[in-house]
Structure formats: structure tokens, C-alpha cells
Amino acid sequence: MTTEPLLSVRNLAKSFGGVQAVRDVSFDVAAGSITGLIGPNGAGKSSVLAIVSGFLAPTSGSVHFAGNDVSGHPAYRLARLGLVRTFQLSSEFERLSVIENLLVATPDQRGERLRDALAGRWRWRAEEDSAVTRARELLARFEIPAKEDDLAGDLSGGQKRLLELARALMAEPKLLLLDEPMAGVNPALIRRIEAHLLALRDEGLTMLMVEHELGVVERLCDTVVVMAQGQVLSSGTMAELRTNEEVLDAYLSG
Numbered sequence: 001m002t003t004e005p006l007l008s009v010r011n012l013a014k015s016f017g018g019v020q021a022v023r024d025v026s027f028d029v030a031a032g033s034i035t036g037l038i039g040p041n042g043a044g045k046s047s048v049l050a051i052v053s054g055f056l057a058p059t060s061g062s063v064h065f066a067g068n069d070v071s072g073h074p075a076y077r078l079a080r081l082g083l084v085r086t087f088q089l090s091s092e093f094e095r096l097s098v099i100e101n102l103l104v105a106t107p108d109q110r111g112e113r114l115r116d117a118l119a120g121r122w123r124w125r126a127e128e129d130s131a132v133t134r135a136r137e138l139l140a141r142f143e144i145p146a147k148e149d150d151l152a153g154d155l156s157g158g159q160k161r162l163l164e165l166a167r168a169l170m171a172e173p174k175l176l177l178l179d180e181p182m183a184g185v186n187p188a189l190i191r192r193i194e195a196h197l198l199a200l201r202d203e204g205l206t207m208l209m210v211e212h213e214l215g216v217v218e219r220l221c222d223t224v225v226v227m228a229q230g231q232v233l234s235s236g237t238m239a240e241l242r243t244n245e246e247v248l249d250a251y252l253s254g
């Protein structure tokens, strides 16, 4: 039995002026997998994530998600369908409390809530709001050791990563796109985040993850897509890729 991939990217291309960041990229993400996207700096990995998540319009090519052609759909529509990406916490979000960061990420009231929160006009009644319940569950699950009213900006680098993961999960995604979720995280916390991602995968969340740390990719990813210079060089398991000369030359040996 073959199951439809949850995500299919076909012939994706993106130019920024004269720079062809993405040339002709095609790959699938199987439902229930953690798929890795690796490659040297400037390979076009973040651009691919930005296109797939609707933050960047492709020059050409298509994206199918859960059986629908979503090519060129904006990010807010994709989020409603269950396709969500993580960001690093911006300075604005650092001014919000830990729980506000989660509440502004609930899909339908994002704009209004964010405006209120930033204007210091935050108001919600805990007992009325299922989003608050979900936010508290996620803070407990990820053991974010802050009081919910503490400012997100006062968390450690690794705790900010966990908060960002929790924030993405507020939207209850089916497919989560992660761009270097371990960057700047200490080794002990890397292992904890890995365990969280594997548990989420076991609960049915599909992930596409850009990551430079190959040990992390090896431990987490079922299939790995290798990009270089805007193109897909190869894909397979890490074990298969380690025997591929072209991949070794372009990336793994370097």
C-alpha cells in the first residue's frame, strides 16, 4: 500500500533579482515522517521553507499539501489548513509574556490579540478561553520553567526554542516546518528537544526540518533531502547519503 505524501513540492524556483536562490526543487514529505533538509550555507533551504509555508511566493513551481494545490497561498490560509512554520522569537515577541506569546499564535485572532498585547491592553478570562488551557498544557509539557507572566525575552536561548515550538503547536498543525530548531541550544537541551520532536512525531505530527547538526538529523530524520546551490542533489536515509560521492563532496566531507 502506498500512501499519498502529506507534502509534495514540484519544480520550485525562486529568484531574488539576479540570485537564483531555488532553481528546480522537487521532493515529498511522507505523512508521519520527520524529513530533513540539509545543505551548505546559501543552498536555498530557508527559501524553500518560506515558499512552502506561504511567506514567499515562488517564481514557479507547485506545492501540494494534504491533497490540495496550495501553490502561492498566503501563510495565514496555510496555517488554517495545518501547515505551520516556526520562527526565531523576534524582539517584539520578547516584550510579551510567555503566555501572551502562545495566545497571540491562536489562528483566528492573531492580529487583534497581538495588537492588544503590544499595546498593553491584554485582557482575557482564563475560564472562558480554551486557548489559555492549551497554552498552559504546552508550557507544562515542554517544562518551560518560567512563570507565565515572565517576559519571553528573559528566557534562555534554549527555552526560547521550546517556547517557539509551543507557539507553533498552538495552531494544531499537521505539518510543522522547523528552520534550525537546535541553533544556539546547549547539548543537554538539544537532547530534550529531540525527545519532544520524536514524541510529537509518534503522536502523528509530520515535520520538515532544516538542520545543520548532522547528529541531530541522523537521530531524528527518516528521509533526508540534500540541497546545494538551489537544487536537490540527492535524498535518502543518512546512511545512504553517506555513501553518495556527490553529497560527500558538496556537503558531508566539508
Ligand SMILES: Nc1ncnc2c1ncn2[C@@H]1O[C@H](COP(=O)(O)OP(=O)(O)OP(=O)(O)O)[C@@H](O)[C@H]1O
Pocket: 016, 019, 020, 021, 039, 040, 041, 042, 043, 044, 045, 046, 047, 048
Ligand atoms: N530576501 C532575499 N533577497 C535576496 N537574496 C536572498 C534573499 N533570501 C535569500 N537570498 C539568497 O538566496 C540564497 C539562498 O538563501 P537561503 O537563506 O535560502 O539559504 P539557506 O540554505 O537557508 O542557507 P543557511 O544555511 O545559511 O541558512 C542565498 O544566496 C541568499 O543570499
Ligand SMILES: [Mg+2]
Pocket: 045, 046, 047
Ligand atoms: Mg537558512
